[in-house]
Amino acid sequence: MSNATVIVVTSGKGGVGKTTSTAAIASALAKQGYKVCAVDFDVGLRNLDLIMGAERRVVFDLVNVVRGEASIKQALVRDKKLDNLYLLPASQTRDKDALTDEGVASVINELRMYFDWIVCDSPAGIERGATLAMRYADEAIIVSNPEVSSVRDCDRIIGLLDSKTVVAEDGGRMPKHLLITRYDVERAKLGDMLAVDDVVDILSVPLIGVVPESRDVLKASNVGLPVTLSDEASPAAKAYIEATQRLLGEDIPVTIPSEKKGLLGKLFRGRAA
Amino acid sequence: MNIMAFFGRRDDSASVAKNRLKILLEHERGGNSSSDAKLISSLREDILAVVARHINIDPDAVHLEMDRTGDTTTLGIDIELPDTDIRKSA
Ligand SMILES: Nc1ncnc2c1ncn2[C@@H]1O[C@H](COP(=O)(O)OP(=O)(O)OP(=O)(O)O)[C@@H](O)[C@H]1O
Numbered sequence: 001m002s003n004a005t006v007i008v009v010t011s012g013k014g015g016v017g018k019t020t021s022t023a024a025i026a027s028a029l030a031k032q033g034y035k036v037c038a039v040d041f042d043v044g045l046r047n048l049d050l051i052m053g054a055e056r057r058v059v060f061d062l063v064n065v066v067r068g069e070a071s072i073k074q075a076l077v078r079d080k081k082l083d084n085l086y087l088l089p090a091s092q093t094r095d096k097d098a099l100t101d102e103g104v105a106s107v108i109n110e111l112r113m114y115f116d117w118i119v120c121d122s123p124a125g126i127e128r129g130a131t132l133a134m135r136y137a138d139e140a141i142i143v144s145n146p147e148v149s150s151v152r153d154c155d156r157i158i159g160l161l162d163s164k165t166v167v168a169e170d171g172g173r174m175p176k177h178l179l180i181t182r183y184d185v186e187r188a189k190l191g192d193m194l195a196v197d198d199v200v201d202i203l204s205v206p207l208i209g210v211v212p213e214s215r216d217v218l219k220a221s222n223v224g225l226p227v228t229l230s231d232e233a234s235p236a237a238k239a240y241i242e243a244t245q246r247l248l249g250e251d252i253p254v255t256i257p258s259e260k261k262g263l264l265g266k267l268f269r270g271r272a273a
Numbered sequence: 274m275n276i277m278a279f280f281g282r283r284d285d286s287a288s289v290a291k292n293r294l295k296i297l298l299e300h301e302r303g304g305n306s307s308s309d310a311k312l313i314s315s316l317r318e319d320i321l322a323v324v325a326r327h328i329n330i331d332p333d334a335v336h337l338e339m340d341r342t343g344d345t346t347t348l349g350i351d352i353e354l355p356d357t358d359i360r361k362s363a
C-alpha cells in the first residue's frame with residue numbers, strides 16, 4: 001500500500017476559488033518537498049493549466065488516460081519551477097460522459113503509487129464531474145465564500161461527501177477541512193459579510209484557513225503562477241501556506257493575514273496614479 | 274517586489290496575461306490540440322522502437338514534451354536509461 005493522500009477541493013457553488021486553492025495548496029505542499037500531483041477534474045472547462053502556467057505544454061489529458069489513449073506518465077505535465085510538482089490536465093471535450101467511474105478509479109490508484117499528495121480540483125455543481133472528483137478522496141477541502149448561497153451549497157456538498165464517496169460507502173467518515181476564501185476584512189468589520197465564526201458554526205467543519213480577498217490572486221493568475229509561488233509575502237499566499245501546514249497536521253491558530261502597509265508602501269503612496 | 278513596481282510604474286502582469294491567452298486560444302481554436310496528441314504518440318512509438326533496438330528500456334522511460342511559445346514550438350525528448358546492462362548483446 002502507498003502512503004498517498006488524495007484530497008478533493010470542492011464547493012458546490014462556482015467561482016468561489018477552488019482552482020486558485022488547488023494550485024496554491026498543491027504548490028505549497030510541493031515546496032515542502034512532497035511529490036504532488038494536481039488533477040483537474042473540470043472536464044470541458046479546464047483552467048488549472050492556466051493558473052499553474054502549464055497551458056503551453058499540455059498534450060494529453062485525463063480523458064485520454066481514462067480512454068487508454070495515453071499513459072498517465074505521458075499526460076503528466078511537470079511544473080516549471082518545482083520538479084516534484086505535476087499537473088494532470090482536464091480535457092476540453094464537451095462529452096459529459098467522458099469520465100467513467102472505473103476509469104477514474106484506476107487513474108487515482110496509479111497516481112497513488114507515484115505521489116505523496118494528489119490534489120483534485122472539482123468542477124462546480126453536484127453532477128457527475130463533482131461526484132467523480134470526490135469519489136476516491138481520503139480527505140476534503142470545502143471552499144466557501146462568506147456569503148449565504150456559497151455556505152448553503154457547501155452544506156449540500158458535505159451531504160454528498162458523507163454518502164457518495166468510497167470512504168462513506170465503507171462506513172467511514174471523510175475528514176473535512178473548511179477553507180474560507182475571498183474574505184474581506186473591511187466588510188466583515190462593517191458587519192455586511194458573514195463572519196468566519198458564523199460559517200464554521202453553520203457548517204460545523206473544522207476551519208483550515210481564511211484567505212483574504214487580495215489583488216495578488218489576480219496578478220498571480222495573469223502570469224500563470226500559483227499565488228503561493230508568485231509572492232510568498234502576499235496575505236493570500238500566507239493564508240494558503242498556513243492552511244497547508246494545518247493540512248500537514250501542525251497545530252497553529254488560524255489567523256487572517258492582511259495587507260499591512262510597510263514603510264515603503266506609505267512613502268510611495270502619494271506618487272502612485 | 275520588482276524594480277518596476279518600486280518606481281511606481283504600472284505593474285504589467287495584465288499584458289503577460291493577454292499574451293498567454295492569445296497564444297493559447299489561437300492554438301485551441303485551430304483544433305490543433307488533437308493533432309498534437311497524434312503526432313506525439315506516433316513520434317514516441319518510433320523513437321521507442323529505434324532506441325529499443327540498441328538498449329533495453331521501459332516504454333514509459335521515453336517522455337516527449339511539447340512547448341508552444343507562439344511562432345515556435347519546441348519538442349523535448351527525455352529518455353531515461355536503466356543503470357545497468359543497458360546494451361543489448363549483439
Ligand atoms: N482570495 C482571492 N482574492 C481575490 N480574488 C480571488 C481570490 N480567490 C479567487 N479569486 C478570483 O475568483 C475567481 C474564481 O476563482 P477560481 O477560478 O479559483 O474559482 P473556482 O471555484 O475554481 O471556479 P469554478 O467553479 O468556475 O471552477 C477568479 O477570478 C480568481 O482570480
Ligand SMILES: [Mg+2]
Pocket residue numbers: 018019020042047121122123
Ligand atoms: Mg475551477
